């Protein structure tokens with residue numbers, strides 16, 4: 001097929017790509033500055049190495065955390081509204097059944113997970129993306145309780161008040177960091193997926209290809 005004849009299939013709409021990369025940046029800033037804030041008053045018997053953190057000191061880290069918080073909240077809301085209203089979530093992330101997820105996670109662990117057709121997400125991806133979205137929502141809600149414990153008292157009661165919300169925030173962060181590590185490894189294993197998240201499209205397969 002000559003270059004002029006090459007046809008493409010659009011797989012990632014523009015709003016998904018733009019919000020994905022802004023979210024990735026906001027989450028990176030939130031995690032690195034969050035580790036510095038954690039170091040000022042650790043919940044457990046360890047601290048994150050200062051070289052892996054952002055902000056230089058507690059006050060600086062809080063400023064980074066709050067700046068990225070607005071970016072994540074506004075951009076995340078745009079992504080969620082687009083995903084629901086355009087039918088993107090329904091088309092690409094549903095249905096997702098526990099049986100299919102378990103089967104495909106098993107295949108992934110044995111290095112046999114197929115992702116040949118980039119136009120659809122497999123069950124493991126669907127579950128992982130939905131979990132990442134839920135974790136980001138939980139991080140924002142627990143963050144609100146830590147930030148304004150009096151104003152968000154009702155929400156705080158669901159999480160074990162201020163102290164409980166700190167644990168919820170920490171464990172949700174750990175799970176999201178775990179997702180990001182696995183996500184980036186999977187992208188490295190199927191590198192064709194990466195340019196499509198920038199351009200939005202993949203080359204259409206010719207008949208018999």
Ligand code: HEM
Nearest residue numbers: 016023024027028092118129132180183184187193194197
């Ligand atoms: C930091 C936090 C990140 C989060 C929370 C995140 C989350 C997501 C989500 C929810 C999707 C599905 C998007 C949709 O269709 O609505 C996705 C897709 C994707 N992400 Fe990320 N991502 C992150 C970072 C990254 C990074 C650093 C890379 C690159 C190395 C990356 C590469 C991709 C690619 C290539 C896809 C499309 C996968 C495919 O078509 O099979 N993501 N990501």
